[in-house]
Amino acid sequence: MSTQPKTLLTPEQYFEIESKSEFKSEYCLGEMFAMAGAGPAHNRLARNVMFQLYEQLRSSPCEVLTSESRVSVSTEEFYTYADALVVCGGTELLDSKFDTVLNPTLIIEVLSPSTEAYDRGRKFEHYKSIESFQQYLLIASDRVHVDLFTRKPDGDWNLKSADRLEDSLELQSIGCRLALADLYNKVELSEPQRPTA
Secondary structure, eight states: OOOOOOOOOHHHHHHHHHHOOSEEEETTTTTTEEEOOHHHHHHHHHHHHHHHHHHTTTTSSEEEOOSSEEEEEEGGGGGESSSEEEEEEEOBBSSTSSOEEEEOSSEEEOOTTTTTHHHTTTHHHHHTTOOOEEEEEEESSSSEEEEEEEEOTTTTTEEEEEOOOOEEEEEEETTTEEHHHHHHHTOOOOOOOOOOO
16 A cells, blocks of 8 residues: 655745635645634634733734734744734734734734644744744633743743633733733633632
8 A cells, every 4th residue: 555645835835825715724844724713702802802902002012913914933834823913113024915924022822622732732832933922822712711921031931820800911021911801701601610709
């Protein structure tokens, strides 16, 4: 029995296919992966975090960008989409297409059961090689829970978590505060919430 060798795409081929597609796909080392659709809780969380950050960044040199902006980790030929990202001091783009960002400061992912392991693991590993990347915000869509990873000066990462609606997190890299009550406003969660003390 013979096996067919896997055909790998060049980044240029990926961009060409992606530009004509109705659906977004990620690219990693020659392979292209279709992205799964998002449910109502995921979409509301992405909207809420973007609205909170937009309001706080209005007079800042930082800007929040939507999930339509692709992130490039060019050293590893990895192109992906985050649920939102923030750039500071001007957006650096890969080319004249205006859709591939090179310098995110904060990357935000809303977790779903099908993507959580990838977002916490392999995707985070790739993101860490981006020089401008300072914080990674992971938002659970099945319960009130947020993890914030912050890069320390030595390159290691600190984790701060919050899981009560009265909690808030400081996004030091962009000078913002994220209130969980606002983040989870109008979001229907699949896991029942425990009472707060």
